[in-house]
Amino acid sequence: MMKLLNRIPALIWPRFHQKRDEHLNPYYTFQDYGQTWGMTIFILMSTALLPLIVMTLIYYQLIETSINTESLLRTERLASNARRAVTFFLEERLAALTFTANEMGYDRLSDSDRLTEVLQNLKLGFGGLTDLSVIADTGTQVTYAGPFNLEGKDYSNQPWFMECQQHNACVSEVFSGYRGVPHVVVAVKSMRPDGRFYVLRATLETERLIQALSSFKTGEHADIFLVNRDGLLQTPSQFYGGDDHHVNLTLPAYSDRTKAVMSTDRSGQPVAIGYAFIDTEIAPTAFILMVVKQKAGMMKVWLDLRSRINWLFAISAIIIIIVIILTSTVLVNKIFQADRQKAETMAMAERNSQLASIGQLAAGVAHEINNPLALINETAGYVKDLFMIKQQYKEDTELVEHIDTILDAVERCGTITRQLLGFARHFDVQTQPINLEDMVADVINFHKKEAEYRNITIHVDIPETIPLIETDRGKLQQIVLNLVNNAFQAISNGCFLDIQAAMDGPEHVRLSIRDNGCGISEAHLNKIFEPFFTTKKEGQGTGLGLSITYGLVQKLHGNIRVESKAEEGTTFVVTLPVQLKKEIQS
């Protein structure tokens, strides 16, 4: 479990961000893997998330529009129902008054007892009436039935009386009048036999109207009330009653139909307003019915839905992002690894061909130089012979020394040409089974004395599971000897040398020779297998040891690589086929 957790950063934070080997740089297909990774993620994210975002926004828009439409419709329907109720309430009473006036006539109605009787009957039939009175065309109240004694009052200046004169019937606004109680007056005009008119007037309890309206009220955030055309409240409003009983909403423009609009209230909250201008069949009124619904209340469903949509969006987005990052990382990592492998192969191929051509060149040069070298050798030798054997200049030691210098130089050149030829030539390879452990022990034996003397610890770890290797004994011995020699030259007294072997797959064996000596600087690391490359002082090394080793490993169909850090030590790793013949055939 912990292992898995530890791997997560590596999954998300890709490997190509780690520092890579500089010498492979020219061989990479993409130079900036971080950028490739970033671009992949960006493109995938845009293509995956953009439609999701657009869809969500469209969905938001659609839902909001449909909720607006829906709430407008509902408000309108509510207003329409309420309008019908109010209209019916008023028409019913106007019709009753008209019927009474026509049926009874002025004479009977002006009889106080009869009028009281009619009031009783109307109260029984319809309810909601406070009193009933007959007013003459002069505006003077003739008869009155009801709780207040208002007989003889003059109504000629009352607006409802004037309106009634014009329209044959009227419905007043809510007012307090002489009695000091809010009420609505409905009145009808009728003709007396003598051609004069009289008005039958009834007072309606506003309480009944308020009750009728509030029965339409639904939900906490809805308000329903009547106002007159100046905005004065006719029935109480739960939320929108301002100072001096005016409604604090903008009044809608006149319409003969029930309508609903979206608007805002004084505090800026969005509201749906349904309204209707109330007119009865018999008389027009000053009432405007208003239904106000706060949008916030209707939005609750939408808000719930939106939070669900938000969650869905967030979770999908997170999943998409994680999947995209993981996929991109894995893919770019795969590409990077393949590319790196390719780069390594190409770098190695280039180095191999470089080494091969250097080898051929070197061999050619060595070949051509060897003959004149041999001639110099014999000629100088002959001169020396003349001195030594003929006794002519035997005493002239200086001359003899000069000749010896020439001969020494020739000998050194001879050694170099021989080694160079050895580096390039393809010798026959003779295979035989070899026990690696014994071979390494043999080689170590050469150095035993030196190791003791220099206090160098040699540690050999060759497991018994390593099988016998079928390869060329002489060449393998030379390889191990060269590498051990090399290590001995690199380490100072008291250091260690570690020789290990392990299987590398079923068909290859890997031999590592590690020292903790002076190491090889990075600048030199690529050149160490080139002929004549040496860091030793002039005359102390030919620079051919490792290139010969390289050539030998190639002949054994193996490969050799080196890992080194300056001042920390060097490891040479030689990988060889267990069965050379099989490898050659394949």
Next chain:
Amino acid sequence: MKHADILIVDDERRYADMLARRLRLRGLTCKVCYDGQTAIDIIALEKFPMVILDLRLPDLYGTEVLTRIKAHRPETAVIILTGHGTEKDQEQCMARGAHSFMNKPLDIDLLMTIMDLIKETSA
């Protein structure tokens, strides 16, 4: 007439002559020839205890000359002296009866030691 001690076979004339001079200084009698066929012809007529033979000759390959010499005069010790001898060459020459195999540039003292050895064994 006394036969020469050594026949030197090498296509590089100056080299062969110079080597002959050095050997003469050391009291040996030498004959020199510069190609394989001449060498074979000389061997057919004369008997040499030792032959110094180069492998790269203009007409015949040294190993061929070696085979012919050994066929005609098996007692002759043939010392191969070559500039570009490989291990393979060495093996082949030894298999065909060469006495020893030396690389140029030559160590004259080593050659003298070998010759002394040959003289001792043949004596």
